[in-house]
Amino acid sequence: MKSEDQVPNLQTKDVSSISEQRYQAFIQNSSEGIWCLELEVPIDIKASPEEQINCLYRDAYVIECNDALARMLGFNQREQVVGMRMGNLMPRLSSGNVDLLQEFIRSGYRINERESQELSRNAEVMVFLGSLTGVVQDGVLCRVWGVKRDITKEKQANTLREALLASLKEKTQEMESLLYVTSHDLRTPLVNIQGFSQRMEKACSDLVHILEGEPDQDCLREKILAIANEQMPVCLNYITTSINKMDMLIAALLRISRLGRSDLNPVKLDMNRLVAEVIRALKTQADQDGVVFHVAKLPRCLGDASEINQVFTNLVDNAIKYRNIEKPLIIRITGELSGTEAVYCVADTGCGISQEHHEKIWTMFYRLNPRSPIAGEGIGLTLARRIIQRHSGRIWLESLPGEGCRFFVSLTAAGA
Ligand code: ADP
Numbered sequence: 001m002k003s004e005d006q007v008p009n010l011q012t013k014d015v016s017s018i019s020e021q022r023y024q025a026f027i028q029n030s031s032e033g034i035w036c037l038e039l040e041v042p043i044d045i046k047a048s049p050e051e052q053i054n055c056l057y058r059d060a061y062v063i064e065c066n067d068a069l070a071r072m073l074g075f076n077q078r079e080q081v082v083g084m085r086m087g088n089l090m091p092r093l094s095s096g097n098v099d100l101l102q103e104f105i106r107s108g109y110r111i112n113e114r115e116s117q118e119l120s121r122n123a124e125v126m127v128f129l130g131s132l133t134g135v136v137q138d139g140v141l142c143r144v145w146g147v148k149r150d151i152t153k154e155k156q157a158n159t160l161r162e163a164l165l166a167s168l169k170e171k172t173q174e175m176e177s178l179l180y181v182t183s184h185d186l187r188t189p190l191v192n193i194q195g196f197s198q199r200m201e202k203a204c205s206d207l208v209h210i211l212e213g214e215p216d217q218d219c220l221r222e223k224i225l226a227i228a229n230e231q232m233p234v235c236l237n238y239i240t241t242s243i244n245k246m247d248m249l250i251a252a253l254l255r256i257s258r259l260g261r262s263d264l265n266p267v268k269l270d271m272n273r274l275v276a277e278v279i280r281a282l283k284t285q286a287d288q289d290g291v292v293f294h295v296a297k298l299p300r301c302l303g304d305a306s307e308i309n310q311v312f313t314n315l316v317d318n319a320i321k322y323r324n325i326e327k328p329l330i331i332r333i334t335g336e337l338s339g340t341e342a343v344y345c346v347a348d349t350g351c352g353i354s355q356e357h358h359e360k361i362w363t364m365f366y367r368l369n370p371r372s373p374i375a376g377e378g379i380g381l382t383l384a385r386r387i388i389q390r391h392s393g394r395i396w397l398e399s400l401p402g403e404g405c406r407f408f409v410s411l412t413a414a415g416a
Helices: 012-029 049-059 066-072 093-106 152-215 217-261 269-282 283-288 305-321 381-391
Strands: 031-042 060-065 110-119 125-137 141-148 266-269 290-297 301-304 328-340 340-348 394-399 405-412
Touching: 031 049, 031 066, 031 125, 031 405, 049 060, 049 093, 066 141, 093 110, 125 152, 152 217, 217 381, 266 305, 269 283, 269 290, 269 305, 283 305, 283 340, 301 305, 305 328, 305 381, 305 405, 381 394, 381 405
Parallel strands: 290 328
Antiparallel strands: 031 060, 031 141, 110 125, 125 141, 266 301, 328 340, 340 405, 394 405
16 A cells, blocks of 8 residues: 555666766755866776876876866866866976875875866966875776865965065064164264264353453463364364264165155166166276276166166175275176076175175165275165065175175076
């Protein structure tokens, strides 16, 4: 007898069709990308991981995938992905993909939540987070099921976030050192102005006392002259020098702060032309000192013409200023391509810089010899470094005392 709530007696054929429908509904409605790789030639699991990876790249193709995966890769329908080789989707782009496959093999053909780099339809590199499960039958790997999620945007946002954090950290450190240097260096002339102003006050009150209490005219004249001719001019001289120093420091600070605010206009730079302009501008000084220049053929780079000119002007100007008076000064400017970078070198035969100063010379207002008669504010190299950092380049120094300096500048190369 057949009751109302009795489950109908399903044929095996019906059960398998329901199961297939359920499976299709599950795969097609999933928001995760699902794919299955079939191996044209099943892989012997006893083969070495390297051999197995080669076989995967050669023989694995997509036999099945859902629309979600097709869309992630930039296709309209799953049929466009079916039949593609594994190597077309997950190429040996980075060592990461090969590492992932090695781990998949070593861990018994199952890995979870691992990153892979893949290529979209437009050949854009995408990052996925996914799992792989291999089907092994009779000692051979026949197919691999995969589930994955597109995390390209998350990764890009993370990279951007990290870059912003690093630049924020760098800016904070710069601000801190700027504050320290400013307060420290501006204090010295200020203390001088305070001290000598007090001495001026004292000299004025001495004058009043002398004028009130000294009846002898000759003696009075002598005492007043001593104060007016000696004490007061000395004090005023110190005060004026300190004010000039403060003025120079504030002007230097303004130059540095302006640099951070102006827009960069990077163009393809003919560096031989730029260096020729730099040398021409420093010609009078260089001729006086009998400087010999050797300029090699320089590669082109990308940069803001006026800022890069400023960098090379500072470097060549320093090479002339800090010459060794006992030796002829030769300045060599060379450059070469290194990968995507153009690396330039300004080398001199000057007095050189000992290792302990190699980091400090980039600091604002730092001079190896603060009492040097050679004119300078101690910001030329600070400016140079800032400009190069703004160009995402590098600047560094190699030098030994007595053996001259070699300043290197690395910028993005700009082709022929
Ligand atoms: P400034 O030249 O105004 O002092 P810089 O920032 O350009 O400031 O240089 C900082 C210090 O580094 C200089 O005072 C000098 O002592 C040292 N220096 C820079 N370039 C050279 C060089 N080519 N040879 C020797 N010393 C140098």
